[in-house]
Amino acid sequence: MIESDRLKYHVQCRQADNGCQWSLRVALRQNLGYWEVRRVGGVHSCLAPTMSQGHRQLDSSLICRVILPLIQSNPSVSIPVLQGAVQASYHFKPSYRKVWMDKQKAITQIYGDWKESYNKVPKLLQALQSCFPGTICDLSVKPFYDGHLLVRDYSMFDKVFWSFPSCVKAFHHCKPFVSVDGMHLYRTYGGVLLIAVAQDGNSNVLPIAFAIVESESTESWSFFLTNMRRDVTPKDGMLVIFDKFQAIKATLISDDSGWHPPRAYHAYCIRHMAANFLTRFKSAEGKRYLINAAYSPSKAGYEWNMDALRGVSPTIIDWAGHFRKEIWLQHCESEHRFGHITTNLFECINVVLNDTRYLPISAIVRIMYKRLQKLFVTKGREEQSQLAAGCQFSQRLLAAIEKNGEGIPKMRVTHCDRRASVFVVEELEPFEGWGAVPSVFGYRRARVTAAYSNPSTIRAEAVFKVYEMGFSPIPDESMWAEWHGMRLCPNPVMRRKATRRPVSTRFWNHMDETE
Structure with missing residues (x-):
């Protein structure tokens, strides 16, 4: 810029000192109300080192x-x-x-600011407990040191667990199993968001417990699973599915964990097992047999796939023999699994909550609350309309009955043992009106009921009770009670390096491939 005022501009090239002769003069025509180019001097003889598509005033x-x-x-x-x-x-x-x-x-x-968001967590949890009595919170802090000096007015964030009374009540009417896993957090401060996921009788996915910790260590998983067992999932005979992570395994098998049979049963995610298998043995054919063996509902099917796996490599059989059968085979624990053999329920929640991993910690807690609030309203209305329409069972069950009935019109039940889930049928020639015979419907119903071994959860009334309680609205932040405890600051260990663009800490492997 050579000269400028409210009536004229005179500019020249940035490379004028290097010999470029380009310049431009414009002036305002006040009587006409527009700017006019008066003179363009020379042409550009310079070459910019880089081509920029931005603009200096695009701030x-x-x-x-x-x-x-x-x-x-x-x-x-x-x-x-x-x-x-x-x-x-x-x-x-x-x-x-x-x-x-x-x-x-x-x-x-x-x-809000990432660092200040840690100080908002105690006040936010106090507000949630005030507006929604029964909210479960457990905040763990550590002493804060400035160098070697203890700062008495501050505490350092360690980990936090929370759950809501609606989730606790909802789990009483869900299938008695949970899937647990962790989701890494990014941006200024890292950490891991631990989540426990349940499922209602209509196959809707429902997160019931949360925690934010520094890493997926044995101490962190013990903190999460102990709180969840005590306050959220105290019922006996439930199943917990996890990804064979050693920290989770160590927590579940510890003497005072409360996760031992018959109070609780354990199951590995077959997708993670298959991913580890493929990394070690590099055999796609063996992976297919391993997965088929895990999914097989009968011992005969399992043995057939294991014989085929032995033909691929006897070493694979030795590797699979190190795992207890009931922890990864469906036919050994079919009454507890409800057809689930992976942590896919958590992966569904992981996709939905993917955007929260970029947010400050206090925002994560608030967003979880608001999304659950919306979920309970939406699903509650859906199930209420089903009850009003006179439905006795969940829509997922009715759809399964119809699907299973498509290939049954030529069958007749000759023997039925519901306890052993054994049915003897014979194929008949089709004739008009066969679909209305009661024995056929009885077979279809029994076949589906065998897959849902807890009939109380598949009734429409039970599904409605899952979402019956709902959530109270969070008051405006200006109405929250003052927090009189110590100020909370983040753990410096959790701060991510700012020397370059954030890099995902997840290692992609064969499990991420679409099958």
């Missing part, structure tokens, strides 16, 4: 104005999508780094 305030609504709806929105939104609005494309920095500013505007 963070303008970028935030565009990307703020996108981040509010989806905090995990990618940077290229945000770049495209800015380019569509201003016809300039800012750099990746510039948009990434502005995204962090936008998240701070919406959800």
Whole structure:
């Protein structure tokens, strides 16, 4: 810029000192109300070292104005999508780094500062317990040191567990099993979000307990599973499915865990077992036989697949023999598994909650509450309408009956042993009206009921009771009671390195391939 005022601008090339002769002079035509180019001097004889698609006046305030609504709806929105939104609005494309920095500013505007969010956690939990009595919270802190000096007015965040009374009551009417796993958190401070997932009689997925910890250590899993066993899932005879992670296994088999048979049963996720198998033996054919053996509902089917696996490699049989059969084979623990042999329920929740891993810790707690609040309202209305329509069983069960009935019109039941789930049928020639014979419907119903070995959870009334309690609204933050305890600060160990773009800590393997 050579000269500028409210009536004229005179500019020259940035490379003028290197001999470039380009310049431009514009002036305002006041009587006509527009700017006019008066003179263009010379041509560019320079070559810019880089081609920039941005603009120096496209600052963070303008970028935030565009990307703020996108981040509010989806905090995990990618940077290229945000770049495209800015380019569509201003016809300039800012750099990746510039948009990434502005995204962090936008998240701070919406959800608050990461460091300060740790100090909000005790106040938020106190507010939840006040507006929603029965909310379960367990906050663990450590002394905070500045170098070698103890800071008495501060405590350092260690881990936190929470669950809501609606989730505790809902689990009494769900199938007696849970799937547990962890989800890594990113951005300024890391950590792991531990979640326990249940399922109602209509196959709806329901998270029931949460914890944020530093890492998936034995101490962290013991903290989570102990709180969950004591306050959320005290019923006996339930099943816990996990991914064969050693820290979870060590916690479950400890003497005072409360997760021992017959109070609780354990099961490995077959997808994680198959992924470990493929990493070790590099045999896709063997992996297929292993999965088929795990899913087989009968001992004969299991033995056939194991014989085929032995033909692939006898070493594989020795490897599989190190695992207790009831912990990975469906036919050994069929009455507890309800057809589940993987942690896919958690993976469903992982996808839904993927955007929360980029948020401050206090925002994670609030978003979990609001999403559960919305889920209970939506599912509660759906099940209430089913009861009003006179349905006695869940829609998932009725759909399974219809599907199983498609191939049965030529069958007749000659023997029925419900306890052993053994049915003897004979194939008949089709004739008109056979579908209305009661024995056929009885077979169809018995076949499906065998898959749902706990009939009380599949009734429409039981499914409605899962979502009957609901959630109270959280009052505005200005109405929360003051927190008179120590100020809370984050653990410096959990702070992620800021030397480059955040890198995912997840290792992708064969389990992530679509089968």
